[in-house]
Amino acid sequence: MEQRRRAFEALRLGARTKEANLPQRHREHREEQDLLSKDQASDIFDRIRKFSTADETEVLISGGRFALTRFANNSIHQNVEDENHVVSVRTVFGGRTARAFTNKFDDDSLRRVVASSESLAKVQHPDSDLLPMPDSREADGSTEKRVQATQSPSRHFAETALITPQLRADSVKKIVDVAEKHKLTTAGIFSSAESVEGIFNSRGLNKWHTQTLAEVSITMLADDSSGWQKANSPDVTNLDPHFLAEVAAKKAIDSAHPAQIPAGKYTVILEPAAVLDIVGFMFWDYSGMAILDQRSFLTGRIGSQLFGENITIWDDVAHPLQTGCPFDGEGMQRQTVPLVENGVVRRVVYARATAERMKRSEQKDKVGPIVPTGHGFALPNEMGEMPVNIVFATPQDSQTLSQMIGSTERGVLVTRLWYIREVDPYEKIVTGMTRDGTFLVQDGQLRQGVRNFRFNQSLIHMLSNVEAMSVPVRASGEESFDMVVPAMKIRDFNFTEVTKF
Amino acid sequence: MKEIANWALNVATMRGASYADARIVSQRSRALTTKNGKVGSASDSESTGISVRVIADGAWGFAASEDLSRPGVEATAARAVEIARASAQVKQEDVRLAPENAVTAEWITPHTIDPFSISVEQNIALLLNIDSELRSVAGITLAETNLNFNREEQWFVSSEGSDIHQTRYSAGAGYTAYAFAGNEIQKRSYPNSYGGQWQNKGYELIEELKLVQNARRIAEEAVALHHAEQCPEGTFDIILDSSQLGLQIHESIGHPIELDRVLGMEANFAGTSFLTLDKLRRLRYGSEMVNVVADARQEHGPGLGTFGFDDEGVPAQCTPIITNGLFTGYLSSRETAHTIGENRSGGTLRAEGWNRLPMIRMTNISLLPGTTPLTLEQLIASTDHGILMQTNRSWSIDDKRYNFQFGCEIGWEIRHGKRLRMVKNPSYSGITTEFWNSLDAICSREEWTLWGTPNCGKGQPQQVMGTGHGAAPSRFRSIKVGSAYKGS
Numbered sequence: 001m002e003q004r005r006r007a008f009e010a011l012r013l014g015a016r017t018k019e020a021n022l023p024q025r026h027r028e029h030r031e032e033q034d035l036l037s038k039d040q041a042s043d044i045f046d047r048i049r050k051f052s053t054a055d056e057t058e059v060l061i062s063g064g065r066f067a068l069t070r071f072a073n074n075s076i077h078q079n080v081e082d083e084n085h086v087v088s089v090r091t092v093f094g095g096r097t098a099r100a101f102t103n104k105f106d107d108d109s110l111r112r113v114v115a116s117s118e119s120l121a122k123v124q125h126p127d128s129d130l131l132p133m134p135d136s137r138e139a140d141g142s143t144e145k146r147v148q149a150t151q152s153p154s155r156h157f158a159e160t161a162l163i164t165p166q167l168r169a170d171s172v173k174k175i176v177d178v179a180e181k182h183k184l185t186t187a188g189i190f191s192s193a194e195s196v197e198g199i200f201n202s203r204g205l206n207k208w209h210t211q212t213l214a215e216v217s218i219t220m221l222a223d224d225s226s227g228w229q230k231a232n233s234p235d236v237t238n239l240d241p242h243f244l245a246e247v248a249a250k251k252a253i254d255s256a257h258p259a260q261i262p263a264g265k266y267t268v269i270l271e272p273a274a275v276l277d278i279v280g281f282m283f284w285d286y287s288g289m290a291i292l293d294q295r296s297f298l299t300g301r302i303g304s305q306l307f308g309e310n311i312t313i314w315d316d317v318a319h320p321l322q323t324g325c326p327f328d329g330e331g332m333q334r335q336t337v338p339l340v341e342n343g344v345v346r347r348v349v350y351a352r353a354t355a356e357r358m359k360r361s362e363q364k365d366k367v368g369p370i371v372p373t374g375h376g377f378a379l380p381n382e383m384g385e386m387p388v389n390i391v392f393a394t395p396q397d398s399q400t401l402s403q404m405i406g407s408t409e410r411g412v413l414v415t416r417l418w419y420i421r422e423v424d425p426y427e428k429i430v431t432g433m434t435r436d437g438t439f440l441v442q443d444g445q446l447r448q449g450v451r452n453f454r455f456n457q458s459l460i461h462m463l464s465n466v467e468a469m470s471v472p473v474r475a476s477g478e479e480s481f482d483m484v485v486p487a488m489k490i491r492d493f494n495f496t497e498v499t500k501f
Numbered sequence: 502m503k504e505i506a507n508w509a510l511n512v513a514t515m516r517g518a519s520y521a522d523a524r525i526v527s528q529r530s531r532a533l534t535t536k537n538g539k540v541g542s543a544s545d546s547e548s549t550g551i552s553v554r555v556i557a558d559g560a561w562g563f564a565a566s567e568d569l570s571r572p573g574v575e576a577t578a579a580r581a582v583e584i585a586r587a588s589a590q591v592k593q594e595d596v597r598l599a600p601e602n603a604v605t606a607e608w609i610t611p612h613t614i615d616p617f618s619i620s621v622e623q624n625i626a627l628l629l630n631i632d633s634e635l636r637s638v639a640g641i642t643l644a645e646t647n648l649n650f651n652r653e654e655q656w657f658v659s660s661e662g663s664d665i666h667q668t669r670y671s672a673g674a675g676y677t678a679y680a681f682a683g684n685e686i687q688k689r690s691y692p693n694s695y696g697g698q699w700q701n702k703g704y705e706l707i708e709e710l711k712l713v714q715n716a717r718r719i720a721e722e723a724v725a726l727h728h729a730e731q732c733p734e735g736t737f738d739i740i741l742d743s744s745q746l747g748l749q750i751h752e753s754i755g756h757p758i759e760l761d762r763v764l765g766m767e768a769n770f771a772g773t774s775f776l777t778l779d780k781l782r783r784l785r786y787g788s789e790m791v792n793v794v795a796d797a798r799q800e801h802g803p804g805l806g807t808f809g810f811d812d813e814g815v816p817a818q819c820t821p822i823i824t825n826g827l828f829t830g831y832l833s834s835r836e837t838a839h840t841i842g843e844n845r846s847g848g849t850l851r852a853e854g855w856n857r858l859p860m861i862r863m864t865n866i867s868l869l870p871g872t873t874p875l876t877l878e879q880l881i882a883s884t885d886h887g888i889l890m891q892t893n894r895s896w897s898i899d900d901k902r903y904n905f906q907f908g909c910e911i912g913w914e915i916r917h918g919k920r921l922r923m924v925k926n927p928s929y930s931g932i933t934t935e936f937w938n939s940l941d942a943i944c945s946r947e948e949w950t951l952w953g954t955p956n957c958g959k960g961q962p963q964q965v966m967g968t969g970h971g972a973a974p975s976r977f978r979s980i981k982v983g984s985a986y987k988g989s
Contacts, residue, residue: 066962068961070961072764072765072766072767072768073764073765073766074593075593075594076560076590076591076592077588078561078766078858078860078961079560079561079562079588080565080584080858081563081565081580082552082566083566083567084856085567086548088544098543098544099542099543099544100544100545100546101545101548102546102547102548103549103550103567104549109547112547116545119621120543120621121543123620123621124540124543124625125539164587165562165583165584165587165588166590168587169590169591170590172591173590173591176591185765187766187769188769189769219769226768228769265988293536293537293642293679294642294643294679294681294686295679295686299681380540380541380542380544381542382536382542382645418899418900419897419898419900421895422895423894423895423985423986423989424985424989426681426686427684429989431895431906431985432897433898433899433900433904435899436900454897454904454906456984456985456987456989457989458989461989494989496930496985496987496988496989497904497906497930497984498904499901499903500775500903500932501899501901501903
């Protein structure tokens with residue numbers, strides 16, 4: 001039931017990425033074809049608006065081309081490509097709203113999706129919290145000094161868009177060559193994507209974003225050990241599959257014949273992917289709606305020293321190592337927001353309506369600045385908003401991974417975490433397993449591989465016990481969304497059980 | 502649609518594919534939620550497209566498109582062959598498919614009431630009625646409800662001559678009441694957590710669930726948890742209710758028996774399995790009472806893993822997985838059947854939609870009920886000291902499916918055959934085979950429920966699939982309880 005990350009992705013813009021449509025085009029040579037353009041999307045919006053009888057109409061369009069070559073047992077065993085575009089229509093009648101989706105863009109289909117949205121909206125009860133749709137001026141601006149609107153760099157790279165099945169196979173061959181050189185077995189993926197996201201509304205707002213992304217993930221397997229590496233980037237030239245394969249292979253070789261050491265509290269060194277996967281479980285709570293719903297662990301804690309003074313976290317879509325769309329599910333420009341400063345939780349993010357509700361709530365004086373920050377999910381939804389471009393600040397005295405190991409008398413180095421789930425929502429205890437490269441550190445050196453641990457760890461305590469951090473890097477895991485995070489050395493990390501491998 | 506699908510087969514075979522199949526899928530879904538007295542979200546969705554799966558040069562290729570025009574379909578088929586030829590450059594051996602007879606068939610989920618025939622007003626009124634009941638209990642700080650309906654129509658054709666038209670309906674409903682007070686958030690859900698109960702049925706499922714009738718009790722339990730003692734830590738006999746046991750089956754039996762995991766195909770993401778091939782018909786998986794089947798047939802019940810044919814045209818089957826405690830079967834496909842000495846697929850290959858590659862997925866993985874009449878209350882009465890745990894709150898298991906830990910929403914300490922007191926934050930952990938070998942009692946058929954898990958994730962790109970799990974409340978001896986809260 002490993003579906004949390006998928007749920008997040010579906011919520012991000014409210015679009016159903018599994019659904020698809022393009023105007024009919026014939027593609028013997030797809031690499032030479034463009035995806036849906038903003039002009040084509042604008043035409044779709046114009047037709048939808050013509051069919052709509054609603055007070056207000058909003059259209060989200062998202063999709064693209066996705067390809068993934070999957071390998072295992074030193075062979076390519078799955079190799080897929082699909083092209084997806086979906087349009088969703090939100091209509092509003094006197095404070096009542098609903099959304100409908102389709103993947104067909106002909107007039108009959110668009111008439112039907114508009115009618116479906118309208119009929120759903122008309123049977124709602126009026127929602128006094130529903131705001132008029134934003135116009136471009138509102139969507140682009142913020143009058144609040146602590147929130148900054150910054151320009152995101154281009155995230156579309158032709159080299160990535162033009163990746164072919166042949167190019168992916170060539171890279172996989174190099175990864176397999178590394179595995180065979182070391183007498184290992186490898187499994188993993190090489191994927192490439194080119195995507196668009198757009199929003200149009202009847203108050204004149206229109207925004208469009210294009211992006212590419214290439215990703216490599218490699219597991220190397222030995223008889224009783226394994227190693228793993230993963231990286232992604234909008235620009236495929238930033239990826240080095242051969243290097244990643246060698247690092248994963250070294251982890252598998254070095255962790256062979258793992259020893260069993262007892263569960264207990266250890267100093268741990270979490271590599272960046274492990275950090276992002278575990279801390280990702282707290283960012284759903286940095287949301288005004290989560291505070292209003294009293295489902296956030298930050299309820300009653302904003303402004304308090306919750307973490308160590310060395311922890312500072314921003315949400316920043318414009319960071320050069322970040323990816324993603326610069327506007328939210330209503331078209332509001334994503335702002336750069338300081339969430340945690342020197343261990344003190346300063347603020348949470350807001351969709352427009354959530355900010356208005358919070359201003360009227362009893363908690364309005366306890367939650368820091370209240371302003372729409374451009375982090376809302378597509379309406380209507382129950383979750384409100386969430387920061388999705390997390391960046392940890394560079395520490396003043398950063399250490400390399402080697403320095404962290406060198407300064408550790410006895411501890412555990414963790415490559416990757418797995419199957420993390422929340423045990424306690426307010427103390428923010430999460431459980432999960434180590435995986436694919438877990439090592440005993442003793443007297444400043446990596447000694448040997450150890451059997452994997454189960455942990456039960458409060459994130460509040462964990463981020464209060466960080467002794468050292470590296471320079472943050474773009475990291476990618478499987479349990480949470482990509483972030484810019486450091487490796488961390490943490491004392492008293494709570495391993496509660498040991499598994500059999 | 503059959504004609505459109507055949508355009509794809511013709512081009513694929515002309516381009517040199519030794520095998521090809523095409524699926525055209527048309528999906529419709531409706532999702533309604535409420536939160537604290539308001540509609541939270543309301544959406545309808547439609548999606549139609551085609552996928553083409555081929556073997557060329559002994560390797561797989563797959564391409565999918567929404568474009569159902571003849572040139573579009575033919576281009577998609579040609580692309581699938583091109584991708585297969587790229588795959589063939591990194592292979593150890595050619596793909597081998599277990600033989601399967603070509604079949605022409607129609608299949609539809611038996612249902613009484615088309616869920617899309619029920620007005621949205623009626624659905625919203627039901628959800629708001631539940632919401633009102635939940636929030637009528639002092640101390641409830643958040644109430645959430647959901648209704649979901651799906652219809653998926655599929656046309657499957659293959660180069661071997663199969664022609665299958667299949668329509669599947671599913672429905673789901675549930676709610677959760679939250680109580681925040683002091684430094685604690687407690688919650689209770691009905692009929693199950695994370696979306697409630699889901700089955701392959703029409704609207705009649707919603708009418709069967711007695712949603713409104715249970716709302717006040719659920720809300721009262723959520724509030725009462727704040728006054729309950731922390732679940733004790735130590736070694737206890739535990740009784741799991743059928744919904745929690747369904748998830749236990751899912752994680753510690755359903756996933757490890759997936760043959761693609763066993764063969765290393767999921768090693769990079771979902772993981773592998775401790776059930777290596779040498780363990781088939783040799784491993785004592787559980788106690789003598791443990792009998793588990795993978796049953797996709799309608800006669801097993803309306804589970805989310807029930808169908809007429811899988812997504813490579815293999816008829817639904819029942820495979821014995823654990824027989825009187827002995828491990829006896831895997832979930833297999835046409836590609837993997839030969840690795841366990843079978844000459845036919847077990848029929849478990851399924852895809853999330855038209856644009857995803859079918860892969861081995863759980864069907865209905867069910868623990869058969871006890872054959873001796875035994876109710877939950879009788880099971881409690883026969884327990885001297887133990888913890889009854891109900892409704893999942895958290896779940897986690899390692900990537901070979903050995904070590905697991907589950908948390909539940911509510912527990913009850915049992916002393917001398919009676920429920921002594923409610924306890925909060927119950928959790929338990931263990932090693933899969935040790936756990937199943939500790940089972941010493943299973944309630945009988947009248948306590949057995951076929952639960953639906955609508956959100957099983959697997960594969961790259963990840964696909965979300967519905968699976969079914971039948972279970973009756975059961976007792977496990979000497980289980981580790983409470984380490985989730987130890988020292989965290």
